[in-house]
Amino acid sequence: MSYQGLEIGHIGVMKFSDNGQFIETIIRINHQYQYLITSSSQFYLLNGISVKASLKGFEVQSSPIKNLVSGGIGLYNKFPVRKNQQTTKLHDNIKFRLYPSKSMAKIGKNVFSEPYTVSLLSKQLPSISEGSPVYYHKFPIGEVSHFAMDKNGLMRTTLAIKGQYKHLIEDRSVFWNVSGIKVDAGLSGVKVEADSLLSVISGGIAVDVASSTTNNRFESGEFRLFESNQQATSPAKEITIIFDEAYELQIGTKLRLKGLEVGEIISLTLNNKQQVQAKAEIQAQFIKQVSKQNTRFWIIRSELSLAGAKNLSTIITGVYLNVQPGEGKLTTQFIGEANAPLIANQKIGLPIILVADNAGATEIGSPVYHRQIQIGEVVDKQLNDSFSVAEITLNIYPKYTHVIRENSIFWPASGFNLDIGITGASLKSTSLTSLIKGGVNMSTPDNKALQPKAKAFSKYNLKTYFDEDWLKWKLEIPK
Structure with a gap:
């Protein structure tokens, strides 16, 4: 028995507990070190050299040579104990839990709690595998346990959250995929986004608590698995804009309000009146300004004439929709215009x-x-x-x-x-x-x-x- 490398006692007897489910180890602590044992003390196995290798690096833990042969038990106190410190006197034969490692001893008794199971549903199978980590503020709190097909044709991803972290999962929790590398390439440059090297290699899922307005669950009660942090924590709102013709619009065409990008077109279809129906996603922070009655949307494209040239930048960047906020109640249906209004x-x-x-x-x-x-x-x-x-x-x-x-x-x-x-x-x-x-x-x-x-x-x-x-x-x- 040792504390910080110093031998403070020895193992006396090892036997089965009365119910036969556990092994009891009786430890005899030397008199001069008995003050080190308090009600909050924790004990862990010493098993020679332990090497843990991962993408995070190498972790090597070694014990004295004696323990390489016979093993041993270590003592861990979260806070240092002084010899003259007044502590609660412990009665004889008090029982402590024996942890498999010092790291688990630091976590405490919650490490033995049963994993908390969480089911996520998504339209597509995420780019992860069984064993991929689950993160809370980039701290691993669990892993992906298995996949299945839901009866409604959705993909079910099941998570096993460690028992000591199950309190982090609540009704307002949102989950999103942090797997791999996301690349957004455009004429303005290339934006590369990756959550961590570990998530790039093995994939992963992040969880956090969002506002109560987030649509984080399906009608069946299962959590949604979102594709990105923005979709999970600040979901965009979808609106519909009707045009007589598509002109130069395409999926990905941006919407701008006073030069700020506030959304983009996500689909172009024909309605039953043979009009072009453009669906656009508006970023959460601009919904109140954009999604109001009488808001006007018109196409900005380059113009060349004897009177001069206008909007030449769109030759390179492509056309975009300019937005002029209206007044009134929030709505999702709008009529688009091919050209700017004659008069502001x-x-x-x-x-x-x-x-x-x-x-x-x-x-x-x-x-x-x-x-x-x-x-x-x-x-x-x-x-x-x-x-x-x-x-x-x-x-x-x-x-x-x-x-x-x-x-x-x-x-x-x-x-x-x-x-x-x-x-x-x-x-x-x-x-x-x-x-x-x-x-x-x-x-x-x-x-x-x-x-x-x-x-x-x-x-x-x-x-x-x-x-x-x-x-x-x-x-x-x-x-």
Whole structure:
């Protein structure tokens, strides 16, 4: 019998217990060392040299030469015991449990508890094998015991959790696969994720406690086995977005809100109306912003025209869906748009209508100018009910709505004017943008008193000519 390598007693008698189920060993402790034995003392077998090799390294435990032949018993006290320390006096023939090793003695009596069995269900067999470890905060608490096919066609993975750790498993526990290496390769780089070297080689399952809202069980009561930590602890929410056509969408297309990636498309199918049905997973932290009524989704892709180039990065990264959060209750059904909205919500102001013999070079999105400052844009153009004239609808931005008065005038800013005289030729255009995209100029006469503000959908005639005196008007217009 030894303590920290020092012999403190010897084995007296070995016999079977009265019920014949155990072996009792009587130990005689030398008088001067009896103070070392307390009610919390633990004893373990000394069996010569013990070598334990694993991916974690080599662990070698050796005992004195005497024990190589005859074996022995070691004493373990969790806290040091001093000779003059007051301890509870032990009665003779008190019985202690004998542990097979010092490491088990440190764990205590719970090491002999029966394993706690847990069943997990998943659609596919995880990349693990029998004996793969089960981790709690990366600490092994059990292992995979066996696999089976559930009556519903799901794969059943059974875990054996060590008895001393069974209290870590509760109703809100979530389990996920940490086996192998996960590689996410894209144009932005390669991301490699591995939980540990041990899990790379032998596979493994992790367990933790998640929020009460996690859907961690099947209806039958068995736990779900998730594919990743994110699915287990922060499950994404699935929404459906309907498009008339798929355009350049594909599985993996990202959803972005103000530049942040908030989800991605996981499937593309046709519904019974032959519309494209895109299912997308929204990350948990963005569900409240994205999954609201009136949220808008539109496709961002590269555009090349005489007016310039837009979103050229999508040529390399691929198209993505831009998200504009709405207001209202949470929902999962949305209508997608092929292009960005003509006017952002914060720019919807005063709508007015210009009447003209023809729409000319004005296009949707063409600017509306006042003193060469853009104050609005063209949002629509169509023929009137009798098809006799064209009607061009403008939207004046909110901060400029007071500029439009009942007597304001409008004329085309599109194209250019070529003025030829004795001194030469002069090319005039409001701006390069209006030269390419067309547009509308406006002003208000200053030779009359200030007229009332224009009302929504007021109609004005679009002038067919241009008078330079209009540019000299300097009517003061208060807000």
